Amino acid sequence: MxxxxxxxxxxxxxxxxxxxxxxxxxxxxxxxxxxxxxxxxxxxxxxxxxxxxxxxxxxxVAVRAHTDDASSAETEAVRTGVPIAEDLKTAIAAIPGVADARGEVNGYAAVIGSDGELIGGGGPPQLGLAWNGDPSTPLAEGVPPAKEGEVVLGERTAEKAKAGVGDKVRIAVQGGQQDAVVTGLASGDGLGATFVFFDTATAQKLLLEPGQYSLIAVEAADGVSQKDLAAKITPLLPAGLEAVTGDELKAENRSDVNExxxxxxxxxxxxxxxxxxxxxxxxxxxxxxxxxxxxxxxxxxxxxxxxxxxxxxxxxxxxxxxxxxxxxxxxxxxxxxxxxxxxxxxxxxxxxxxxxxxxxxxxxxxxxxxxxxxxxxxxxxxxxxxxxxxxxxxxxxxxxxQRGLRARTVIGTVLAALGAGALAAGLAGTGDTGGTLALIGVGVLLVWLAASVLAAVIGKPVVRLLASWYPKAFGVSGRLARENPQRNPRRTAVTAVALMIGLSLVTTVNVIASSAKASLADVVDSQFGADYIVQTMSPAGLEPGVTDAVRAVPGVTSVLGVGLGAFTLDGDTAQYASGDPAPLLAMINRDVVSGTAQPGRDGILISEAKAEEDELAVGDTLSAAFPDGKTETLRVAGIYQTSQFIGNYVLPAETWQAHTPKALPTLLALDASTTGAAVHGALDKAVAAYPGAEVLDQADLKEETMSGLDQILVFFTLMLALSVIIAVFGVVNTITLSVTERTREIGLLRAVGLSRRQTRRMIRLESVVIAVFGGFLGIALGLVFGISIQRSGGEEMAILSIPYVFLAVCALFSALVGILASLWPAWRAGRMDVLKAIATQ
Incomplete structure (x- = not known):
């Protein structure tokens, strides 16, 4: 058997x-x-x-600045670290068991392409390095750089820059630009990173400080273990430095990448x-x-x-x-x-x-x-x-x-209550991002399951309502199309739910995106107090010449530099903005609600939200550890209205500069006596010689912000489109099998006078009402999810914006899905042989 x-x-x-x-x-x-x-x-x-x-x-073994919260991967772009003196390399090289000790200098350097734009960036690092004969980046062509004005480029970097040995290139570094001749090409610049090698003295001058290294790489002699060598080196190290093994470095990097x-x-x-x-x-x-x-x-x-x-x-x-x-x-x-x-x-x-x-x-x-x-x-x-x-x-x-629907009603109601509870708990926040997302995910899944169970209960009345106009508009075909989906509410529900899930998520994403765009537009309108800003995405900040160039533009009345930094404040890593505090707050239309806007060298300003969260008041003190290894006690001098532009902390420029070598502003805020296309054009021309710098007015900032959100929205919508495509196949499959299941019934209908055209129309109308039912369920759930998330989003999504046009498109799309899904089944039903269909068992 x-x-x-x-x-x-x-x-x-x-x-x-x-x-x-x-x-x-x-x-x-x-x-x-x-x-x-x-x-x-x-x-x-x-x-x-x-x-x-x-x-x-x-x-x-690598000798480096001691790592702590302030120099974690989160703030690596602004980390300087404790400097390492050249004489330490000499002392380490003399330790028994050391085969080689190489001093490394790491910093920012980017090749400027022939179009005036920076090569690379936007993700992978743009690295400036000292040529020290590291075997991991061997010379593939040419000779090493020997003096200032000579560089070796990574092979892939040179390919992107369309430069070869002997060519002249222009290099952007922190603080300015350098002309150089390419003397060689090195391998090793993989995964999108760009490499620019200088001789050691030039690298120290441009990227760090003369006589200093970022790191010392030590290679052990044969038979010497990494741990033993690290133990020998550690006693030579001054405070703030540590010796880590090569295996530990690999593990750290793998951990960051794995995260x-x-x-x-x-x-x-x-x-x-x-x-x-x-x-x-x-x-x-x-x-x-x-x-x-x-x-x-x-x-x-x-x-x-x-x-x-x-x-x-x-x-x-x-x-x-x-x-x-x-x-x-x-x-x-x-x-x-x-x-x-x-x-x-x-x-x-x-x-x-x-x-x-x-x-x-x-x-x-x-x-x-x-x-x-x-x-x-x-x-x-x-x-x-x-x-x-x-x-x-x-x-x-x-x-x-067929079982009754009473059990479904009870089960669906319980699942809906549990899902609503999980969603509420998740949206209220648990303090842990992973836990919050897990609760929201469980809540959404339970609500989906509840809708799936209850869809069979509400399916009959909803389908009857949606198709109530069918008989008047389409006669017999419409009447049959209205009744057929109600004969098996479970099947109708399962088919509709597949489409519901995809559309509910698409609707949720669009409600969130629309609300975020409206909220950000409101933030720009209310908190953009400058006439123009000049910004850069370069981690090195704006070149010094940018400030002088824009100040020289006719009509510009004031220029305020804003720097960004990171520190560990009472144990928590945080970002801060820096500049002249009073003009900085004026730039974002924020006022001091307590204390003063002039904190002095030892003061700090904090936002209302942060003061309330940490229960801080004017006069309280905070311990701040900076990436250069130094610690200061800062006094809360003032509390200002919360701003999404500058975050929760403002430090005076003197404090920022004291802990940041070669401190350069990331943003300039400009006021002008007049505004318009002429002034904007003059500013654009003034910064054209500085790659990476761009001028934005309020409209530009809105457009740039909206463009970024639109790209995210398109990405999410495309990713979710796959689930909608699967649902479409499900509708096709269900309608096709439904036609097969009802072969004899369709044959009898044809025998008593239903034409092929009416038969095809009946199948199409059935498919459309099922798809529209799923679409409406999806839109309704998507609105519930989206509005719930918006209400819990705080100031980042203070304004609820419903994308009504998009929702109308979704409804029309549902009807179109029904039509497309029915084409093959309707054609097949219309071509059935009546006698064979009647004889089917």
Missing amino acids: KTAMTRVTLRNLAAHKLRLVLTALSVILGVAFVSGTLIFTDTANKSFDDLFNDVYAHTS ILGFLRNFLLAFAIVSIVVGSFNIVNTFTMLIAQRTRELALLRAIGASRRQVTRAVLGEAVVVGLVGSTLGLLVGAGIALLLKSVFGAMGLDLGGALAITPAAVAWSYAVGVLVTCAAAYFPARRAAKIPPVAAMRDDIVLP
Whole structure:
């Protein structure tokens, strides 16, 4: 009997190829997202591992500034560190067991391209380095730099700059620009980073301070362990320096990368889970309908001796095959997605290089997800199939029993209450970002499940309402199209819910984005007090000449420099803005509500929100540790109205400059006697000679802010579009199987006078009302999610903005989905042979 059941399973698979393809598509797309994410992150991990192995291949111990919260990865761009004197390198080189000691100088340096723009940046670092013969960056061509005015470029850096050995290039460094001749090219500048090598003396002069190093890399002699060598070096180090092994450096870097890639992986997998959830609804619907169509066949199997377990296994066997096929194809599609992601990140500057890393774990997870999700979705339909009594095979009209909807009402209500509670708790905040996101995710999932359960309860009245105009507009076809979806509310609900999930998330994202844009526009209007700003994305800040250039523009009446920095304040790492405090607050239309706007050298200004959060008042003192290793006690001199422009802390310029070598402003705030295109154009011309600097007025700042939000919105919408596509396949699948299930019924309708055109119209109208039902559910839930998040968003989303035009487009899109999904099933229904259809059992 077991062999016979296997043959039955294989025969059913071979006999229904189209339904298998439609069902497998849901599995393919869900698995593709999972496998693509895993393959891409594994590829990125391998690329970084290879890089770290190469970079630290000849570093057994590194002597560096002691790391603490103020010099963590979060504030690395503004970190200077405790300087390391040259004579320390000499002392370390004399220690027994040291094969080589290399002094390293690291800082900012970028090649200026022929178009006047900086090469690289926007992610991967633009590094200025001292040439010290490090084997990890060997010379590939030419000779090392020997004096000021000579540089070696990384091979990929030179390629981007279209420069070769002997060419003249212009280099941007902190504090100005330098002309140089390229004397050689070095390898090692991978993953999008740019390398500019100077001779040691020039690097110290331009990037650090004469006679100082950023780090000393020590290579151990043969037979000397890294830990033993670090122990020998440590006694020579002054306060503020530490000796770490090469293995520890690799582990630190891997940890930082894993944290970033882990976030990216989880972020992308969240979209994959959405796709899988949507696909599971399609699978449930498909197998439920297939079992309904094969009721007599399954009853006959029971009648000739098949047990319930064997029938269940036969149905699950089909699910396993669908899962295996879908997982295999999904893995292949996922590799394509990984290649696409690799290209996208390459265009953004992170060039991973090399081939894709398809690991056994990625393959195993792809098959596990595809097969397990398919089997789990098919399990309950399989159980229902096993419960078909053998006597049903002797009946002409076999209908699977339908349970009442009372249990659904109770279960759905409970799930909705639990989901609302989890959402409320998450939106209220738990203090931990991971915990908050987890609560919100659980809340959304529970609300989805509640909507899925309750959709069958509300489906009949809602569909009746949505299709109430069908009979008057379309006659008999409209009346039938209104009644047919109500005959099986569970099927209608499952089909609609698949579309609901995708549209609910798309709606949520658009409500949040619209509210964020409106709120940011209001912030710009209320807090942009300057006529113009000049800003740069360079970590080195604006060149000194920029200030003089814009001050010389006719009509400019005042120029205020604003610097940015980081410190550890009573144990917490924080960012601060610096400048002349009174004009700085005036620039953002903020007033001091307590204390004074002139804090003095030992004072600090804090925002109202931070003062309330930390229970601080004027006169309180705070301990501030700066990245240069020095600590100061700062007095709260004033409390100002909270601003999103400058954050929670303002330090006087003297304090910032005392702890920041070569301190340069990141932003200039300008006031002018007149404004307009002429002044804006003159300012643009004044900063044209300084790459990276740009002039913005209020309208420009709004446009730039909105443009960034629009890009994020497009990204999220495209990522969520996959779930909508899966839902569309689900509607197609459901309508197609519905037509097959009702073959005899459609034949009888044709026999009593329903024309082919009316038949096609009936199918189309059914599909449209189901899709619109799902669309309205999705829009409603999306509004609930979006408004809830907006209300809990604080000042960042103070204004609720509903994108009504977008919601109308979503509603129209739902109707269009219904029309497109019905084209093939309607055409098939219209071409049925009436006599054959009537004879169908």
